Amino acid sequence: MSKSMKKIDSSLSSQQGLFDTTLPEGKFDVLLGLKQLMSREMNGQDRFFIAAQISRLSGHDLSKVMLDKYVSSDPAYRPHADELVSFCHVVGSQGTFRYLLEPLGADVIGPDDMKFLRLARLEEQRRQLDAEIMQLRSKCGIGR
Numbered sequence: 001m002s003k004s005m006k007k008i009d010s011s012l013s014s015q016q017g018l019f020d021t022t023l024p025e026g027k028f029d030v031l032l033g034l035k036q037l038m039s040r041e042m043n044g045q046d047r048f049f050i051a052a053q054i055s056r057l058s059g060h061d062l063s064k065v066m067l068d069k070y071v072s073s074d075p076a077y078r079p080h081a082d083e084l085v086s087f088c089h090v091v092g093s094q095g096t097f098r099y100l101l102e103p104l105g106a107d108v109i110g111p112d113d114m115k116f117l118r119l120a121r122l123e124e125q126r127r128q129l130d131a132e133i134m135q136l137r138s139k140c141g142i143g144r
Helices: 031-042 047-058 064-070 081-091 095-104 111-140
Strands: none
Touching: 031 081, 031 095, 047 064, 047 081, 081 095
């Protein structure tokens, strides 16, 4: 019979262990939900047509049978990233990427909102530049 000893971490480093995390196990296990969403997003559309368009856009041969496997509950079949992009374009939905980004607390910005995002970023850059200019003027003794 061997003695069981508790190992106590006595290291001085406050560095987090390699496998220590605050995220629960399986937090990013989104495959089944993704497959179900993709199936719903096809919404009765012709899967032969969808597969052909994905093939054309992604440059990968994708048959209707393979598309059906991608949306089946079998975890062995997973769509490739470029096929997902093509899929979203063909079915006209960004829901797939919204679903994938949800666990990260992120979202997709549609084409209509891109100009507002660009404007907000430029406004923030301007505020940062104005603050830096004011700092430099102050250091140089130059008034406004």
